[in-house]
Amino acid sequence: MASPFPSRVSVFEVAPRDGLQNESVVIPTDQKIALIDRLSDAGFEDIEVGSFVSPKWIPQLADTREVLAGITRRPGVRYWTLVPNPRGFQDAVAEGAECIAVFMSSSETHNRKNVNRSIAQSLEELSQIIADGRARGMRVRAYLSTVFGCPDEGFVDPERVLSLSKSLLEAGAHQISLGDTIGVANPVQVKDMVARLTAVVPLERIALHFHDTRGTALANVLAGLEAGVTVFDASLGGVGGCPYAPGAAGNLAMEDLLFMLKGMGIETGVDLERAAQTGVFLSELIGRKLPGRYHNYHIGQSRRQAEKAELAVPPQSGG
Amino acid sequence: MASPFPSRVSVFEVAPRDGLQNESVVIPTDQKIALIDRLSDAGFEDIEVGSFVSPKWIPQLADTREVLAGITRRPGVRYWTLVPNPRGFQDAVAEGAECIAVFMSSSETHNRKNVNRSIAQSLEELSQIIADGRARGMRVRAYLSTVFGCPDEGFVDPERVLSLSKSLLEAGAHQISLGDTIGVANPVQVKDMVARLTAVVPLERIALHFHDTRGTALANVLAGLEAGVTVFDASLGGVGGCPYAPGAAGNLAMEDLLFMLKGMGIETGVDLERAAQTGVFLSELIGRKLPGRYHNYHIGQSRRQAEKAELAVPPQSGG
Numbered sequence: 001m002a003s004p005f006p007s008r009v010s011v012f013e014v015a016p017r018d019g020l021q022n023e024s025v026v027i028p029t030d031q032k033i034a035l036i037d038r039l040s041d042a043g044f045e046d047i048e049v050g051s052f053v054s055p056k057w058i059p060q061l062a063d064t065r066e067v068l069a070g071i072t073r074r075p076g077v078r079y080w081t082l083v084p085n086p087r088g089f090q091d092a093v094a095e096g097a098e099c100i101a102v103f104m105s106s107s108e109t110h111n112r113k114n115v116n117r118s119i120a121q122s123l124e125e126l127s128q129i130i131a132d133g134r135a136r137g138m139r140v141r142a143y144l145s146t147v148f149g150c151p152d153e154g155f156v157d158p159e160r161v162l163s164l165s166k167s168l169l170e171a172g173a174h175q176i177s178l179g180d181t182i183g184v185a186n187p188v189q190v191k192d193m194v195a196r197l198t199a200v201v202p203l204e205r206i207a208l209h210f211h212d213t214r215g216t217a218l219a220n221v222l223a224g225l226e227a228g229v230t231v232f233d234a235s236l237g238g239v240g241g242c243p244y245a246p247g248a249a250g251n252l253a254m255e256d257l258l259f260m261l262k263g264m265g266i267e268t269g270v271d272l273e274r275a276a277q278t279g280v281f282l283s284e285l286i287g288r289k290l291p292g293r294y295h296n297y298h299i300g301q302s303r304r305q306a307e308k309a310e311l312a313v314p315p316q317s318g319g
Numbered sequence: 320m321a322s323p324f325p326s327r328v329s330v331f332e333v334a335p336r337d338g339l340q341n342e343s344v345v346i347p348t349d350q351k352i353a354l355i356d357r358l359s360d361a362g363f364e365d366i367e368v369g370s371f372v373s374p375k376w377i378p379q380l381a382d383t384r385e386v387l388a389g390i391t392r393r394p395g396v397r398y399w400t401l402v403p404n405p406r407g408f409q410d411a412v413a414e415g416a417e418c419i420a421v422f423m424s425s426s427e428t429h430n431r432k433n434v435n436r437s438i439a440q441s442l443e444e445l446s447q448i449i450a451d452g453r454a455r456g457m458r459v460r461a462y463l464s465t466v467f468g469c470p471d472e473g474f475v476d477p478e479r480v481l482s483l484s485k486s487l488l489e490a491g492a493h494q495i496s497l498g499d500t501i502g503v504a505n506p507v508q509v510k511d512m513v514a515r516l517t518a519v520v521p522l523e524r525i526a527l528h529f530h531d532t533r534g535t536a537l538a539n540v541l542a543g544l545e546a547g548v549t550v551f552d553a554s555l556g557g558v559g560g561c562p563y564a565p566g567a568a569g570n571l572a573m574e575d576l577l578f579m580l581k582g583m584g585i586e587t588g589v590d591l592e593r594a595a596q597t598g599v600f601l602s603e604l605i606g607r608k609l610p611g612r613y614h615n616y617h618i619g620q621s622r623r624q625a626e627k628a629e630l631a632v633p634p635q636s637g638g
Contacts, residue, residue: 005507183616186582187541188324212534215575215612216582219537222506245619249612256534263505263535293534293568297502300564 005225008267010046012177012207012233013039013254015282016067017048017082019239020060022250027285029063033070035282039236040074042274048080048101052088068095078139084115089129093136100133102126102173103143106161107150110181114145123164127171134172142173143209147193148185151244158196166200175205177233180220182244183213187223194227207231210252212291213242217252218260225266232257237279237290253292255279324544327586329365331496331526331552332358332573334601335386336367336401338558339379341569346604348382352389354601358555359393361593367399367420371407387414397458403434408448412455419452421445421492422462425480426469429500433464442483446490453491461492462528466512467504470563477515485519494524496552499539501563502532506542513546526550529571531610532561536571537579544585551576556598556609572611574598 016036020027027035032049039047049071050064064081071079080099083089092100104122105111111119126142133140146153147161165176178193190208197206208224208231210217221232238253258272276298283290289299335355339346346354351368358366368390369383383400390398399418402408411419423441424430430438445461452459465472466480484495497512509527516525527543527550529536540551557572577591595617602609608618 184582186579188583212612213616214578215531215537215572216579218534219541219579222538222541242616242619244623245616246622247608248616248619253534259533260505260535260538263503264507289566293531297532297561297564297567300561300567303565304563 005264005266006228006230007265008269009225009230009232009261010207011044011254011257011261011268011270012046012048012231013044013236014048014209014233014251015039015235015237015239015254017051017061017080018233019235019251021051021058022240022243023060023286025286026060029066029070031285032063032067035278035285036067036071036079038274038278038281040072040077042278043268043270044275045076045269046078046080048082051082051084052091052095052097053082053084065091065095068097080141083129083133086125086129089132092138097138099139099141100129101141101143101177102129103145104164105145105150105181106164107146107153107156109152110146110150113152119164123167126168130168130171130173140173141175141177141207142168143177143179144168145179145181147178148180148189149182151182158193161193162196162200165197165206169201169205173205175207175231176201177207177209177231179209180211180217183211183216183242183249185210185220186216187219190220190223191227194224194229198228203228204230207233209233211242212238212249212252213245215249218256221252221257221260236275236282236292237295238292239282239286239290241291249291253279253290253295255292255294255298259294324583324585325547325549326584327588328544328549328551328580329526330363330573330576330580330587330589331365331367331528331550332363332555333367333528333552333570334358334554334556334558334573336369336380336399338554338570340370340377341559341562342379342605344605345379348385348389350604351382351386354597354604355386355390355398357593357597357600359391359396361597362587362589363594364395364588365397365399367401370401370403371410371414371416372401372403384410384414387416399460402448402452405444405448408451411457416457418458418460419448420460420462420496421448422464423483424464424469424500425483426465426472426475428471429465429469432471438483442486445487449487449490449492459492460494460496460526461487462496462498463487464498464500466497467499467508468501470501477512480512481515481519484516484525488520488524494526494550495520496526496528496550498528499530499536502530502535502561502568504529504539505535506538509539509542510546513543513548517547522547523549526552528552530561531557531568531571532564534568537575540571540576540579555594555601555611556614557611558601558605558609560610568610572609572614574611574613574617578613
């Protein structure tokens with residue numbers, strides 16, 4: 001029987017931007033650079049490194065310019081920056097950014113709360129940015145959030161998701177990343193959404209971005225894999241909590257995703273052990289254990305081995 | 320297109336036994352009774368309530384007799400007790416237990432470490448207990464652990480799992496629960512194992528018991544559902560850590576399982592909101608937040624709502 005799964009998938013690492021943006025602690029620039037360089041060393045080929053957003057809004061990402069200038073660029077790695085508006089796009093152009101990402105919601109209320117624009121206004125603005133970016137030879141990714149449910153409106157009409165996805169791709173986006181912003185998606189819904197989408201847009205241009213708020217992210221990835229999707233977003237250690245419930249999980253943890261894919265025989269190009277070590281490095285920067293399951297297992301294993309090694313030391317006879 | 324999923328599945332709640340056995344804190348008997356009664360009130364029909372094991376081994380479960388005597392038995396609910404050996408079986412008989420569970424490993428090293436017997440010895444002993452239990456009209460469940468990997472041996476031969484499953488069912492067990500004791504299973508392996516098994520044993524007698532040590536438990540449930548399995552074990556809040564890595568997750572969290580099944584339109588008979596509230600009750604008994612994702616979301620939501628309510632109170636003008 002032929003495997004129903006793709007032999008290789010891309011994992012898109014969002015910890016340095018999406019992850020850190022949702023943490024209260026501000027990481028020093030040189031440590032962010034070290035984090036990103038460790039990620040590219042571990043084999044990640046898509047890393048979201050910062051955002052050209054006003055430092056008044058998101059002080060955690062105020063040093064995106066310095067980060068971009070400081071990292072060691074590894075050939076074949078795409079370093080992505082978020083561009084929230086035309087002003088941010090101008091900054092990205094000035095910095096010579098090659099890969100940019102734009103974002104909007106698929107629910108009216110969430111989009112207004114998030115960017116103070118109607119969906120129609122956002123679509124017009126983003127379409128222009130996408131076109132300008134393409135004209136300059138940039139790669140452009142478009143995030144569509146609240147695809148599987150909205151914190152304000154609840155139900156989100158799949159027809160609107162289809163229509164927005166089509167428009168963003170027609171405007172020139174290379175890829176759309178469909179976000180389960182509040183972590184309510186289930187595998188049936190994921191398969192249904194992907195099946196509807198692939199009737200109007202090419203499968204290879206769809207990425208899935210799941211949140212693990214209710215533990216379902218990896219099951220939703222499996223549903224996405226079964227539907228043929230080959231790009232999945234996640235963050236190291238699951239960094240970046242859920243803004244709607246303090247202490248709850250947000251992003252799917254990258255190590256959990258990598259472990260499952262590896263077990264299924266699906267290639268990613270990323271070294272799980274090095275990724276896990278980088279997750280520990282990140283948790284030390286932030287000052288606490290992150291929510292990822294594999295991350296916590298990895299830390300627990302290290303502690304157990306350290307305890308065993310300590311027990312193996314012969315007791316001192318004196319003192 | 321017909322749904323590939325069963326319309327209803329059974330969830331088997333193991334928190335009061337398997338969960339608490341792996342926690343260091345000892346819960347007072349009256350609180351255990353309150354926990355079990357809340358579980359049956361929430362709609363759970365299979366609850367593992369204790370173990371007839373020596374209190375020297377597992378002091379957390381020393382009060383199984385008093386727990387069984389104190390709970391309010393709800394019609395239609397099966398209250399299960401673990402029976403580790405013939406002595407435990409005699410205790411179960413003396414207490415009039417109607418539903419018992421036996422257990423063994425599918426890897427030689429783990430079985431020896433766990434129960435100090437070879438697999439052959441365990442199989443002989445359990446077969447006798449199963450036969451005696453059946454002769455007395457009991458329902459008997461058999462746990463087979465380390466099915467997808469062993470902490471000592473690593474690889475476990477699926478042929479041995481098949482052979483042991485077949486033997487335990489032929490001895491009279493109503494159901495076998497296949498345990499991913501260290502949380503290493505992946506969806507491909509799960510589907511392969513279930514497909515092999517159903518060539519020799521009936522599908523409806525297979526239960527799956529996943530651990531979430533590396534975040535894959537719910538994806539493995541999805542794979543099991545797609546393979547037609549209709550019984551899944553989990554524990555409220557994911558109580559019961561992983562004994563091989565301190566601080567890491569063990570059992571799949573019941574609320575996460577219930578949330579996914581509900582979203583997929585699969586009936587369980589359990590009220591998710593009441594289950595989640597009982598998870599909070601359990602975490603208060605244990606004195607810390609449990610690892611379950613939905614559990615932490617639920618607690619975070621409650622905190623956020625409490626903060627909002629506090630902000631809504633007009634500030635005092637004096638004092």
